[in-house]
Every structure is written in structure tokens, then in C-alpha cells.
Amino acid sequence: MGSRSTLGPLKPKTWQLDQDQSSAQGYLYSCSLCDENLVLSKLFINPRKVQLVFLDNCPGCGFELERTLKVQRSVLPPGKRLLTNLICKNVEELFEPGELFEAKLSRGSILLRDVQSDLAAGVGLLDETLALRFGELVTLQGEASNALSHLFCVRAINPLPPGLDSDVVFVDGGNVFDSYTVSRHAFNLGLDQERMKLRIHLSRAFTHHQLSSLITDELAQAIDQCYARLAIVSDITALYCDPDVKEKREAFDLFSKDIRSLATLAEQRNMIVVVTNLQSRSKAMDDVLARTAHVSAVLQDKGAHTQLTVTRHPFIPTGNTETATLDNQTLTRYL
Known part of the structure; x- marks a missing residue:
């Protein structure tokens, strides 16, 4: 099973993220207007779920995520599966049951x-x-x-x-x-x-x-x-x-x-x-x-x-x- 140690807080801005390309690849969800980071996940997440968790408002600039949400490949720190903005309180709503803490092979x-x-x-x-x-x-x-x-x-x-x-x-x-x-x-x-x-x-x-x-x-x-x-x-x-x-x-x-x-x-x-x-x-x-x-x-x-x-x-x-x-x-x- 996965553990909470694979989760963590996400640095606020896109330019603050580690760019070491030897790290595991993931998917970064951010605001294209103010570069506010929302979610960095090893698994792909339906963008609509990200919008819902943040009530369709960017915590950085307040603009509607329906217009500003951007998805791109990014770098995950070693050992991490999910990093989220400190504003995000309902992490489990980003995934279907069992997706985040999935069984190992x-x-x-x-x-x-x-x-x-x-x-x-x-x-x-x-x-x-x-x-x-x-x-x-x-x-x-x-x-x-x-x-x-x-x-x-x-x-x-x-x-x-x-x-x-x-x-x-x-x-x-x-x-x-x-x-x-x-x-x-x-x-x-x-x-x-x-x-x-x-x-x-x-x-x-x-x-x-x-x-x-x-x-x-x-x-x-x-x-x-x-x-x-x-x-x-x-x-x-x-x-x-x-x-x-x-x-x-x-x-x-x-x-x-x-x-x-x-x-x-x-x-x-x-x-x-x-x-x-x-x-x-x-x-x-x-x-x-x-x-x-x-x-x-x-x-x-x-x-x-x-x-x-x-x-x-x-x-x-x-x-x-x-x-x-x-x-x-x-x-x-x-x-």
C-alpha cells in the first residue's frame, strides 16, 4: 500500500520547482496567469477534478481555473507521488477510490x-x-x-x-x-x-x-x-x-x-x-x-x-x- 510519506506540500510557483530531469516524471497543474502551482501528481488527474477541489478559483490570483488551468509534464521529487497547494484540503477528491494508494505489483x-x-x-x-x-x-x-x-x-x-x-x-x-x-x-x-x-x-x-x-x-x-x-x-x-x-x-x-x-x-x-x-x-x-x-x-x-x-x-x-x-x-x- 502507499503511505502518507508519498504526499507533501507543493512549492507555490512553477519556477520554484526542482528541474532535475533524473527525478520521476509527473503532471503539473498550475495557473497560466500567475504561475501558481496547484497539484503535482505521478498519476494523471482529470482537470475537472482539480477545478472542483479548488472551487474553480486560483488561490494565487483568484481567476477562474476554467480559463487559466494549465497541465504540463513536470518533475516529481524522489519518493513522492502527490504534492498539493497548501490551500488544497480534499486531496482524496482528486482520485477515484483506490487510485492514490494502489496495491503494489x-x-x-x-x-x-x-x-x-x-x-x-x-x-x-x-x-x-x-x-x-x-x-x-x-x-x-x-x-x-x-x-x-x-x-x-x-x-x-x-x-x-x-x-x-x-x-x-x-x-x-x-x-x-x-x-x-x-x-x-x-x-x-x-x-x-x-x-x-x-x-x-x-x-x-x-x-x-x-x-x-x-x-x-x-x-x-x-x-x-x-x-x-x-x-x-x-x-x-x-x-x-x-x-x-x-x-x-x-x-x-x-x-x-x-x-x-x-x-x-x-x-x-x-x-x-x-x-x-x-x-x-x-x-x-x-x-x-x-x-x-x-x-x-x-x-x-x-x-x-x-x-x-x-x-x-x-x-x-x-x-x-x-x-x-x-x-x-x-x-x-x-x-
């Missing part, structure tokens, strides 16, 4: 890292475990991977940190794209829902040959045209394992080639490619996903919680795993 090996994800879902423990970086192919197994991929979509488009302000290319191989879910996430983040949808470039495939063509012949061009930093391929084994596919070996070879193509694309474009697989249909294909991806993880619903098991990661020694337990009640608020 249960690790399959001794792994020391504090890496900021290039693509964050906004769920502290999940982001800390996955630690996604540009240049990676990420495979997510399990039913919950679809909901998580939609959240990644909106987070990538979000113009405010930790968003990427990027378009997203979504290749729907499982016919699972849900515009309602995207709208709900956009609403929760205070984003324009219709504008959000325009930044998701959706393509659907209905046969494994169509999906293969989208991946190998069209995806790179689509990414370049909209400068996307994130691409998602949904439920990728569904079409290759369709009962109507007669040439099983040919389908498997095509699948293997397409996965290698996605890994190469992520590296060459220095972007993140997320592949979901909602259920295990072929052990051989599961093995291809696991050994080709830079990051491979499984999401399993255990009733009261979801278990996230990372089976492959640049920071995990080969053969080891890393496990995190995500409370379903908390997770439901995000997914």
Missing part, C-alpha cells in the same frame, strides 16, 4: 523499474504493469482486451497529457468496434465526442485474406496519411480460425507473416500497435503472438478482480512473468 521476478508509459489507459496499476513504449507490438489476450483497446483509442486521441493528440487507425478483424464505448470514454474525459470519432480511422475485414491485405498492403499508408501513433487490430485470430477457412496451413502461414509485419511496422514507425485476441482459438497462433510481440499480456476475469499477467516484456527476463490484480469494481469505471 506482484512480480514474478525482482524487477526494478519506474517507466512512464508512452500510452496510458489512466488506470495506475495497469499502466505501471504494461509500461507501453513507442516501437512496440503489444498483444492483449482475453475478453477484457477489447474494452481496453477502446480506452487506448480515446486516450491516444486526447490532446491533454498523458494523451498523444494522435489519430488512431483501427483495423476491425472481429467486428467488435463499438462507437458507443468510444463516445462514453470521450464524454468522461470532457472531449468532443463527434470530433473524437473523426480521428479514428476504421477499416473492417470479413475474411482472413481481407484482413491480411489490410495489414500488409494498406495499414502503413493509412498510418502515414493521418500521422497515427497508435494502430489497433481487433480479435486477430477470429478470421484466420473461421470454420469456413479450408486451407488451415495457408491461413496459419499468412497469420504468422502478418504478425511479423505488425511488429516491424511498430518499430519502423516508432509507434504502438495493439493486437487483441478475445479468446484462444489456436494454440499455435497464440504462440506466434506471444513470441513475436514486444509486449504480451493476458487479461483473465476472476470474478471480483481481473488478473493481468505479462508474459513478455522488454523489462522482464525471458521465461518470467509479472502479475497484477485489478479490482473489477474500479476497472469497470474505466472500461
Whole structure:
């Protein structure tokens, strides 16, 4: 569990903060008019919550935070997770229950890292475990991977940190794209829902040959045209394992080639490619996903919680795993 020692008071002005770039990175909320510091947090906080805690008034100049609130990356002192202006009395209102003092990881090996994800879902423990970086192919197994991929979509488009302000290319191989879910996430983040949808470039495939063509012949061009930093391929084994596919070996070879193509694309474009697989249909294909991806993880619903098991990661020694337990009640608020 976290402790109160990870909290502390925040120096009043932005220019008074420590600029030692070796310290952990965080998010600074301040007034753009008078440089008054409000909150410095390791976790991203919805700006609306900061406004509410300060009653929408800057304690330094008194102007409305709706007009002057600024969010930017900044430096956290070592060992600290949250620093607040002395005026802030209701720290707990900045976070959802359990976010601030979250459980530590249960690790399959001794792994020391504090890496900021290039693509964050906004769920502290999940982001800390996955630690996604540009240049990676990420495979997510399990039913919950679809909901998580939609959240990644909106987070990538979000113009405010930790968003990427990027378009997203979504290749729907499982016919699972849900515009309602995207709208709900956009609403929760205070984003324009219709504008959000325009930044998701959706393509659907209905046969494994169509999906293969989208991946190998069209995806790179689509990414370049909209400068996307994130691409998602949904439920990728569904079409290759369709009962109507007669040439099983040919389908498997095509699948293997397409996965290698996605890994190469992520590296060459220095972007993140997320592949979901909602259920295990072929052990051989599961093995291809696991050994080709830079990051491979499984999401399993255990009733009261979801278990996230990372089976492959640049920071995990080969053969080891890393496990995190995500409370379903908390997770439901995000997914």
C-alpha cells in the first residue's frame, strides 16, 4: 500500500520547482496567469477534478481555473507521488477510490523499474504493469482486451497529457468496434465526442485474406496519411480460425507473416500497435503472438478482480512473468 510519506506540500510557483530531469516524471497543474502551482501528481488527474477541489478559483490570483488551468509534464521529487497547494484540503477528491494508494505489483521476478508509459489507459496499476513504449507490438489476450483497446483509442486521441493528440487507425478483424464505448470514454474525459470519432480511422475485414491485405498492403499508408501513433487490430485470430477457412496451413502461414509485419511496422514507425485476441482459438497462433510481440499480456476475469499477467516484456527476463490484480469494481469505471 502507499503511505502518507508519498504526499507533501507543493512549492507555490512553477519556477520554484526542482528541474532535475533524473527525478520521476509527473503532471503539473498550475495557473497560466500567475504561475501558481496547484497539484503535482505521478498519476494523471482529470482537470475537472482539480477545478472542483479548488472551487474553480486560483488561490494565487483568484481567476477562474476554467480559463487559466494549465497541465504540463513536470518533475516529481524522489519518493513522492502527490504534492498539493497548501490551500488544497480534499486531496482524496482528486482520485477515484483506490487510485492514490494502489496495491503494489506482484512480480514474478525482482524487477526494478519506474517507466512512464508512452500510452496510458489512466488506470495506475495497469499502466505501471504494461509500461507501453513507442516501437512496440503489444498483444492483449482475453475478453477484457477489447474494452481496453477502446480506452487506448480515446486516450491516444486526447490532446491533454498523458494523451498523444494522435489519430488512431483501427483495423476491425472481429467486428467488435463499438462507437458507443468510444463516445462514453470521450464524454468522461470532457472531449468532443463527434470530433473524437473523426480521428479514428476504421477499416473492417470479413475474411482472413481481407484482413491480411489490410495489414500488409494498406495499414502503413493509412498510418502515414493521418500521422497515427497508435494502430489497433481487433480479435486477430477470429478470421484466420473461421470454420469456413479450408486451407488451415495457408491461413496459419499468412497469420504468422502478418504478425511479423505488425511488429516491424511498430518499430519502423516508432509507434504502438495493439493486437487483441478475445479468446484462444489456436494454440499455435497464440504462440506466434506471444513470441513475436514486444509486449504480451493476458487479461483473465476472476470474478471480483481481473488478473493481468505479462508474459513478455522488454523489462522482464525471458521465461518470467509479472502479475497484477485489478479490482473489477474500479476497472469497470474505466472500461
